[in-house]
Amino acid sequence: MLDLFTRPGPCPCCEPAALSRREVFAGLGALACTALMPGSAKAVALPPVRRLRVTRVPTEDSFDGIYFQNGKYNREALHKLDWVFRDLSAAEVTPMDPRLFDVLSAVAERLDTDESFQISSGYRTPEHNASTARRARVVSTVSLHMSGMAADFRLPGRDGRGVARTAAQMQMGGVGYYREGFVHLDCGPPRRW
Template structure:
């Protein structure tokens, strides 16, 4: 049984519903006011104060991450540094500080799917040069991609339906969700809630 999130003081109404509470828990979609008012603590309460662990496998490099990135009410800097490198642009061996809210999106999606598999990361950070080259190759690549800001990842979960993952993430409205069925992956980001 999944834990129920406590009401966020800045969400409208006495019971704003699961989606608004998830947005508040991650500090997404409702802006900084929600996070400042305590919405960020709701995720920890929803998982009984548990630390947040991610399982990541970077497809291009074969590198993995299986560790806690958030504990005792804060992000672990060493873990975030390792994740920044893992999510780097492998074409240029260039990393950027990833937005930790992206890791929260991945965490809550895995948590809601009861996933024990590692996310396979197809694309994380993209340098402007790499993104421009990809955009020239495909109309599906945005020239203003959140990948360039360290706010997006293209992922899949082995043995899991990409459509089901995209639908769940879109229902939670914790950021952008793009389903790429032909390629078998889902774009997740910590930007505004939208879907394609």
Template sequence: MDCSCCTRRGLVRGALGLGLACTGIAVAPAQVLGGAPRSLAIQRVQTGESFEGAYWRDGRYDREALQQLDWLLRDPSMEEATPMDPRLFDVLAVIARQMEATEGYQVISGYRAPETNAARARESRRVSRASLHMSGMAADVRLVGRESLGMARLAAEMQLGGVGLYRRDGFVHLDCGPIRRW
């Protein structure tokens, strides 16, 4: 399923409450997610570990759930975690909801220690030396059962942060930093 918000039905749904997603206007995740509990299902590709549950409820982030997500998105090569920016989880939750995903995310890369990022940048021009992965603000993901192109298009249209499509590798970079795409 590609960008369902940009179909006629999606536009009608948008007019009923999710409309800013297709207008080219930046959307705050809270506008889409509202006050209901915010949940994610994530599996870490390298370790097989997973998280499924609410990370935000009763008007605030759940500290214990955030700690579990921080560890899940750690740099597995260094066994080093950092506090992830919870806005990243909001971006992931919005995209999953808008794509009507029934399966969870697969995380290819979350937090990267500076040493890991530097090593990857030496190996590939596609890795930024100032990557938001080092700040806990980015993740490279697949959404099971959804096309990466459709996910990238939707995220770019919603203008929630940075979006990079890595079509050959089958994943999308999502972050909660400045709005940009590649």
């Protein structure tokens, strides 16, 4: 469930940062919208040990390991994941929201796959996102990619539509499917396109 009173700070393993008044109201609005959605988010039980397997296209940077155990996120693993999900166009790394990794891990578990997610887009700087939005109308100008909360990927050997359908049924965040076979997942409110 979305925690409205904390947000990812420089390190999600450390003390949570306090939210501004505007962020609290925005979070409450998102929660209210989610509660009104038919079949609103059902809790997905996350395992006590969470692992993830991702490869970044085209750099081939990868992560294959445990990022959460003993009740906390592994700081070193999160730093490695931040590197894999960095904005390649700006060569900029940002702390990703670890809930995104939870969504990816849960989807992999539900699909019963140990294939590596082939990540095409993770974090995007606002400048990179604006440039991409000008070229492709499917890119949001307020994309969660800019907050480190979203990823676009392919899963080898899996139909993208089937992956998106499974993820949408889990109601853990936003799910998009693009004609090119890419799937978008984020850890925002459940919605689909």
